[in-house]
Amino acid sequence: MKRSHRFKRSIKPKKSLDIKLTNSNNEQDITATTSMTLSSSIKPSSSLIRANSNLKPQIPISSSSLISFEKSSILSQDFFQIDALDLAPRLLGKFLRRDDVVLQITEVEAYRPNDSACHGRFGVTPRTAPVFGPGGHAYVYLCYGLHTMLNIVADKEGVGAAVLIRSCAPVCGLETIQLRRGQKTEKPVLLAGPGKIGQALGISTDWSSHPLYTPGGLEVLDGPEPENILIGPRVGIAYASPEHVNALWRFVVADSPWISAPKNTLGPPP
DNA sequence: GAAAAGATTAAA
DNA sequence: TTAATCTTTTCC
Numbered sequence: 666m667k668r669s670h671r672f673k674r675s676i677k678p679k680k681s682l683d684i685k686l687t688n689s690n691n692e693q694d695i696t697a698t699t700s701m702t703l704s705s706s707i708k709p710s711s712s713l714i715r716a717n718s719n720l721k722p723q724i725p726i727s728s729s730s731l732i733s734f735e736k737s738s739i740l741s742q743d744f745f746q747i748d749a750l751d752l753a754p755r756l757l758g759k760f761l762r763r764d765d766v767v768l769q770i771t772e773v774e775a776y777r778p779n780d781s782a783c784h785g786r787f788g789v790t791p792r793t794a795p796v797f798g799p800g801g802h803a804y805v806y807l808c809y810g811l812h813t814m815l816n817i818v819a820d821k822e823g824v825g826a827a828v829l830i831r832s833c834a835p836v837c838g839l840e841t842i843q844l845r846r847g848q849k850t851e852k853p854v855l856l857a858g859p860g861k862i863g864q865a866l867g868i869s870t871d872w873s874s875h876p877l878y879t880p881g882g883l884e885v886l887d888g889p890e891p892e893n894i895l896i897g898p899r900v901g902i903a904y905a906s907p908e909h910v911n912a913l914w915r916f917v918v919a920d921s922p923w924i925s926a927p928k929n930t931l932g933p934p935p
Numbered sequence: 936g937a938a939a940a941g942a943t944t945a946a947a
Numbered sequence: 948t949t950a951a952t953c954t955t956t957t958c959c
Contacts, residue, residue, distance in 0.1 A: 774942070782942070784955095792955065809943050810953030816942085829942055860943050870954090901942050925943095 737887045742878040744885075745800035749775040749819035749826035752800070754894055754916045756817065756828055760886040763866050765838040768856065769888060771923040772832035774899045775914040776816070778825045782905035785825035795874040797825045803883060805863065805873040812860030813868055817877060817885065831900070831915075832857045833865075834923040841867075858925040893919035897931040 737760065745752060753775040761768045776783040784806065785796045795804045795818055804816035804827050816827040833856050835842055842856070842865045843849050856865055866883065877885045896913045903910065917924045917931060924931075 776942075784942080787956070790955075806942090807952095807954060809941060809951080811951065812943050814942065831942085854945095858944070899942070904941080 739880060740801075740878060740885050740887055742799070742801040742876075745817060745819055745878070746821055747800070747819065749777050749828050750914065752817070752819045753828045753914065755890075756830075756885075757894060757916060757918050758891045759888040760836065761815075761830070761833065761862075761866065762884045762886055763868070763882065764841070766841050766866060767835075767837035767886075768833035768842075768862065768865065769836050770830060770832075771834050771921045772830075772857075772915070772917045772925060774829045774831060774916070775819075776827050776829065777914075780826075780905075780912075781909045782899060782902040783825065783827070785827075792873075793825075796827050798822055798874065800826075801876060801878045803868075803872050803875040803877055805868055805870050805875075807870055808860065813863030813870060814859045815863050815866065815868065815872075829859055830862050831859045832917070832923050832925050833862055834921065835865075853922045853924070857923050891918040891921075894934065895919050895931040896934050900925070900927070 740759070744755075753773045756770050756773050759770050761770065776785070778785065780786065783796075784793045784804075787793070789797050792806060793804070795802050796816070798818060799822040800817075800819045802818045804818050806814055806816075808814050815830045817830065819826040819828055832853075835851070835856060839851065845865055845867050846855055846861060848855055856862065868883065872883060875883055877883060895917050897915045897917075898911055898913060899909075899915045913934075915931070919933075
């Protein structure tokens with residue numbers, strides 16, 4: 666039964682042109698092969714920023730800090746090994762990179778141990794095992810049978826915490842993003858919402874547990890800290906206990922248009 | 936084994 | 948407002 670499902674899935678036409686065959690670190694050649702299809706949209710990195718300079722500004726950041734993206738370094742694993750509640754706001758402004766696509770994180774949510782909304786609440790299962798691993802890895806799951814949701818695992822091994830990436834602003838690779846999303850727009854509808862991030866990055870659940878602190882595949886790069894942030898309750902977790910439904914563990918970049926709904930629950934931190 | 940529900944999205 | 952779509956977890 667599972668087999669037939671997989672088969673059916675594999676022959677389904679996909680918007681994404683990217684294929685990942687293994688869970689290890691040596692998928693580079695594969696993405697390189699598939700991205701040849703997109704070669705027209707791939708440019709030398711020095712011209713990437715300029716080529717996409719018509720993209721709407723996301724975070725109120727100085728142009729000098731945007732230039733710094735080219736020099737911005739991949740974050741080390743230490744960066745992620747802290748409480749998800751601390752990690753979540755620190756991820757705002759950071760960059761997600763996969764091949765020619767670079768996104769800047771604008772909205773996140775923290776999920777923590779003893780949190781009735783966290784996927785780790787049932788303990789270690791095949792799906793949630795990465796959540797209990799050391800911070801700095803991806804946790805990718807399928808939501809509503811349709812959407813791949815990207816989380817960044819937080820804290821030390823065994824804790825069980827993660828940060829959901831809910832929205833991003835496009836920085837590079839707009840054409841690839843639009844191709845994968847199936848929408849030719851530059852408006853926030855392109856990347857505001859967690860399912861859209863997974864789709865824009867072209868990742869599947871096979872990417873779960875992928876290390877984000879090593880070059881290649883999917884990376885998190887350092888980026889400018891936003892000037893102001895807003896916080897609010899997390900989205901879509903009505904099933905959780907009131908304590909966790911009301912917890913203000915959603916963080917967004919203030920004044921960014923790249924934020925998912927609802928926005929009227931957001932406010933300044935205390 | 937069967938059934939319900941889900942950290943959502945796009946279209947009507 | 949609602950259909951789409953399927954894996955995970957739970958219940959009998």
